[in-house]
Amino acid sequence: MRITKIGSVKTSFKKQVGKTCWHFPGLQSSMSDTEELPFLDPAPQKPVVNVKKMENLKKKKEKKEKQKQKLTEKQKHTEKTDVKDPVLLRQCLGPGCVYPTRPGSKYCSDDCGMKLAADRIYEILPQRIQQWQKSPCIAEEHGKKMLERIHREQQDAHSRLKDMENHFHELEAIIQRGKQQAVCKDEETNQSSKNSLNLQIFCVSCGQSVSMHVAMRHMERCFAKYECKSSFGSMYPTCIEGATRLFCDVYDPKSKKYCKRLQVLCPEHSRDNKVAKVSDDEVCGCPLVHNVFEVTGNFCCLPKRLCNLHYCWEKLRRAEVDLERIRALHKLEELVEQEHKVRTAMRNRAGLLGLMLHQTIQHDPLTTDLRSRLDS
Numbered sequence: 287m288r289i290t291k292i293g294s295v296k297t298s299f300k301k302q303v304g305k306t307c308w309h310f311p312g313l314q315s316s317m318s319d320t321e322e323l324p325f326l327d328p329a330p331q332k333p334v335v336n337v338k339k340m341e342n343l344k345k346k347k348e349k350k351e352k353q354k355q356k357l358t359e360k361q362k363h364t365e366k367t368d369v370k371d372p373v374l375l376r377q378c379l380g381p382g383c384v385y386p387t388r389p390g391s392k393y394c395s396d397d398c399g400m401k402l403a404a405d406r407i408y409e410i411l412p413q414r415i416q417q418w419q420k421s422p423c424i425a426e427e428h429g430k431k432m433l434e435r436i437h438r439e440q441q442d443a444h445s446r447l448k449d450m451e452n453h454f455h456e457l458e459a460i461i462q463r464g465k466q467q468a469v470c471k472d473e474e475t476n477q478s479s480k481n482s483l484n485l486q487i488f489c490v491s492c493g494q495s496v497s498m499h500v501a502m503r504h505m506e507r508c509f510a511k512y513e514c515k516s517s518f519g520s521m522y523p524t525c526i527e528g529a530t531r532l533f534c535d536v537y538d539p540k541s542k543k544y545c546k547r548l549q550v551l552c553p554e555h556s557r558d559n560k561v562a563k564v565s566d567d568e569v570c571g572c573p574l575v576h577n578v579f580e581v582t583g584n585f586c587c588l589p590k591r592l593c594n595l596h597y598c599w600e601k602l603r604r605a606e607v608d609l610e611r612i613r614a615l616h617k618l619e620e621l622v623e624q625e626h627k628v629r630t631a632m633r634n635r636a637g638l639l640g641l642m643l644h645q646t647i648q649h650d651p652l653t654t655d656l657r658s659r660l661d662s
Contacts, residue, residue: 433628523537
């Protein structure tokens with residue numbers, strides 16, 4: 287029973303395989319007896335190829351090639367139409383030009399555009415100039431008045447600056463005269479000045495209570511300490527013609543800037559602030575004044591070391607004159623800027639671009655401008 291079953295299996299498998307096997311199409315008819323049962327063969331078989339995947343890949347490649355062909359055909363078609371189709375080509379707008387325009391432009395070249403612009407200017411500009419001259423311009427009249435006022439203010443500022451320069455030289459002469467005075471060593475005057483100043487006062491900078499005869503010196507030192515903490519600098523030095531001793535202009539290599547304090551009041555670089563000791567023979571030399579403003583012509587002859595009423599009077603007088611000179615220079619600078627703005631506005635008002643872009647239409651030539659009535 288067992289032998290017949292095995293033989294029947296073999297014969298049925300042979301019948302199914304034959305020359306062409308329907309169940310295993312990869313098998314060939316030239317199989318040996320040992321190869322009749324493929325599951326008994328120890329050698330590895332080749333993997334089965336998926337036909338559907340191969341067909342899908344081929345279809346995708348064909349689609350890509352067709353899309354590329356369509357794009358190339360479109361580009362060629364557009365180039366041919368740009369060159370060959372006379373309907374799509376436009377003639378250049380240049381005067382007397384018969385060539386086609388460039389892509390994205392109205393002209394075949396830059397020269398044609400410049401020629402057309404020049405012709406338009408020659409045709410339109412003379413009419414606009416005549417219209418501008420016929421109708422009165424109120425803004426032009428206001429500009430002329432502004433220039434006249436600015437010129438008057440400039441003359442006043444120049445005269446003010448000259449007066450301050452003269453005052454500067456006069457002050458230096460007064461200081462020299464005061465230094466030549468003899469020192470008065472009267473003990474009674476010194477004692478009376480000391481006894482009269484026994485009151486206490488608070489320092490403005492630090493708030494400490496100080497006696498009156500030392501208050502000015504203490505306040506000056508405190509102010510110099512706090513002033514040194516702040517910096518006033520610029521990248522460039524000052525260059526003012528005819529001006530002497532205005533700004534400090536000492537270069538600081540750390541900040542890479544020039545000091546812009548007043549040279550007289552600068553606590554860092556001024557010689558007056560650095561010199562602490564005063565000789566006994568040096569006189570105060572401050573010019574005495576009656577009723578605050580009336581100059582008597584006399585000078586304070588007390589020793590400078592003991593005079594508390596006129597402490598650092600030379601520095602304060604020089605600083606006052608220098609501040610007035612700087613204000614006059616700032617005023618001149620502002621007036622120059624105003625003049626420049628007014629002149630540019632007047633120049634642009636009747637310029638080429640303004641005349642070409644704007645136009646004033648006067649409906650009734652007999653009537654004048656309403657603004658002129660208000661001015662009259």
